[in-house]
Amino acid sequence: MTDNRDDLKAEAQQFGLTHLNDHQLAQLAKAKAAAQRMIDGIPRDLHAYDEPAHVYRASEETSS
Structure with a gap:
């Protein structure tokens, strides 16, 4: 654990x-592990x- 902590x-x-x-440091280790799981x-x-x-098209009513 010391090597890992260092x-x-x-x-x-x-x-x-x-x-x-x-x-x-413990919070950082948890965040780093969570980020790696997401990746x-x-x-x-x-x-x-x-x-x-993700295309948006306004109706004709809104363009006037």
């Missing part, structure tokens, strides 16, 4: 988080045409 602390320092206490859940085989178009 690695996390070093990584936090790279981002300017130099004064984190143990509770904040791992993103399908890698998606193409641009798999994205919904």
Whole structure:
């Protein structure tokens, strides 16, 4: 656990988080794990045409 904690602390320092206490480091570790789970859940085989178009068309009533 010490290596993991030291690695996390070093990584936090790279981002300017130099004064984190143990509770904040634990929160950072949880957040990092949650972010990694979200990243791992993103399908890698998606193409641009798999994205919904998100097209909005105003009715003729609103354009006058």
